Amino acid sequence: MRWEFTQAATRALLKVQAALPNNAGLDWDSGLELLAALTEDPEGSGVAWLVSMGVDASIWAESGLPQLGSVDPTQLQRQSEEFSHGKDLMRLLPLSLTGILRSARHFASEQFSDPTINSEALLAAVFERSPKGQRWLLKCGFTLEKTAETLSGSSLAMDEPLDLHQGEIPPGWIRLVDAVGNRLREGLRVLEDFSRFVKEDRWLVERLKRMRHQVDTLLVQIPGTSRLLDGRDVLGDSGAGLWTGSERPRKEERDLQRSNWKRVQEAIRSLEEHAKLAAPTLVRQLESLRYEAYTLEKRSSETSASTLSQTALMLLVSNQCLLGLERTVREAVRGGVDIVQLREKNLPDADLLDLAKKTRQWTRDEGALFILNDRPDLAVLSEADGVHLGTTDLTPSEARRIVGADRLIGASSHNARDREAATLAGADYLGAGPVFPSKTKAFQDFASLNYIRSFADWQGPPWFAIGGINLETIDQVREAGAVRIAISHAICQSEDPQGMARALRLALGIGPKK
Known part of the structure; x- marks a missing residue:
């Protein structure tokens, strides 16, 4: 529309x-x-x-x-x-x-x-x-x-609800909204506390708080909600006290997260379906809230965050490396490269898949992550650790349907709008730039160091400064706040990829790769 x-x-x-x-x-x-x-x-x-x-x-x-x-x-x-x-x-x-x-x-x-x-x-x-x-x-x-x-016909949220049907709302409906609303808020509170004190993920905490506020705003618009306590009947609830095997004590942190996200999503869905009868103007807002919960559940998974937490140096490679692709990849990883991203734009699919499989093997041998650029389908076939997407490629949420939950999805960002959109769509990490003119890729506009500085209070997924970074420019990037960088020309065209990778890590202020 x-x-x-x-x-x-x-x-x-x-x-x-x-x-x-x-x-x-x-x-x-x-x-x-x-x-x-x-x-x-x-x-x-x-x-x-x-x-x-x-x-x-x-x-x-x-x-x-x-x-x-x-x-x-x-x-x-x-x-x-x-x-x-x-x-x-x-x-x-x-x-x-x-x-x-x-x-x-x-x-x-x-x-x-x-x-x-x-x-x-x-x-x-x-x-x-x-x-x-x-x-x-x-x-x-x-x-x-x-x-x-x-505004009696609109969905505008008041501090006091427009409870126009108090005489018509049956007690069963009031009990339903009370029980489901409590379950929804309790699930969000558990997730918020876990994200705050265990994961220390401020970005997620802020969004969970905002979601709780949205829930409160929506609930007060449902007819009859001014009498929720009047309808509460815990002792007479036919479902109270019933337990299933899934409600047993949690064995792992992910079990705690998964169970509470399901509680939240199911509660929203229940309200959404019942709202079709009693508050149809709220259905779209509840549906939007439910899809946001799906997105945040993906964002809260600890797999991607823990995988990227120790990374600092990404290498973007193609078949045009001075010493050949295999030698460059292996030596660069030995020198301290944590992630290798294969970026080939002009190869036929069969040749690209063959090259991706080889790169996958080399990085596996040397102990680095392997990311394939642009192609989530070939990332799966080559057993890559993930895929990187440009701003005009599939969205992270679309690519997730291809690569599954366990692979990383990276996304390019040139400004704050790209950054927020990619994060909300489920990106596990971001590329931020281009910072300087690049010798490997042409750009009409440059994000510049100002964009890097805008990450000062960023609490979202990890990000890598990219574009024209080398030993001459890395100090500027580091002073602007970057702790992770993506490199191409400086290593790929070096006669000593291992030494160059080691020098870049030292210039970034981190020691040798463990």
Whole structure:
């Protein structure tokens, strides 16, 4: 489905896009920036709608909205006209706006029978999806009662649910929502605690917290949820006390994770199916939540993280190595290369598979991981440890259906949007770059050292700086924050691959490979 926007909504989104930092990913709350853009627009209908909802316009200037900076109004108007007449705005916007835009489109469809996103839809979505935005609106006098009257047909999440059917909800439904909701929240809490204290995976912890918040937001929209405690009957529950073999004590950490992820996914599915009867407007949101749980379960598997935790040096090779492919691979691994990635673009499939099998054998002999570029099917046939995907190849989630759960999937990233998209699609590691011009691959644009610096607070999967890195440039990459690098020309065209690999490890600040 194509995304459509009014010109006022487009102007606001373009101002936000210009104001947000390059590393504003999915976790970035863009609600205040969007509110600032909407309330600054004299031609949009958002201001009038806020006033009708009880917001006092006189206190906006003192309410803490960010200053977005000046934007040339003529250029802004021209751009908004271009985007509203077919140019794809979504390709330009940061990932931090994704949730708000999805809610806005749903709101517009429900309220106006038209999925075109306008100012009112954006404001409603900010209230639903942005904690910072919701606090600002309430602070400014946003009237929940009047909003409930206006939005009674939408899925907008209120602090107080629109419980319009209290007299019609049977006790069985109330008990179901209570039991399934508790099971869902408990499973998420177990996974969050495990990720926080055992795995120490901050990236996953943040997403599990966000998922718990989404669950709470959805549950309060289900009719009858204001009377959950009234319907609770533990002693009279016909299913209480029943145990199965799968509920026995866990023997391994992965058993703990697997059982709780299944608990979470099954609970969401149960709510999703029952919502078709009592809260049909929530079905799509519950379905989206369930698929996010599938993705996060994959991300939480410890296999890939533990495999990559001790790696620092990746070598990208082809048949054009100065000393030949086999000698280069073997000597480079002996010098400290941890991962060898075969990148051949022009070979017929049969020849590529034959070369991949040989490389697999050489790396296995020498004790390194082997990754095949671009081809998940041949990665399986050659028994590679994984596959690396470019930004225009299959997504990691699509490739996962081919390579299975146990193989690594790497993904190239040139900016924060690529990084977040690949991570959410299940990538086990990222390539970050190109940092400098490369002698082995041509690029029109360069991510530069600024992109490497943007990983300073990154808590996602491991990443390798790539592109033009050698002994002359490695200090700059290291100073920018890189602890893992991917190398090609510096080793492949060296007369001493082993010595060059050893020198690069030392320059990276790590000792010889154990």
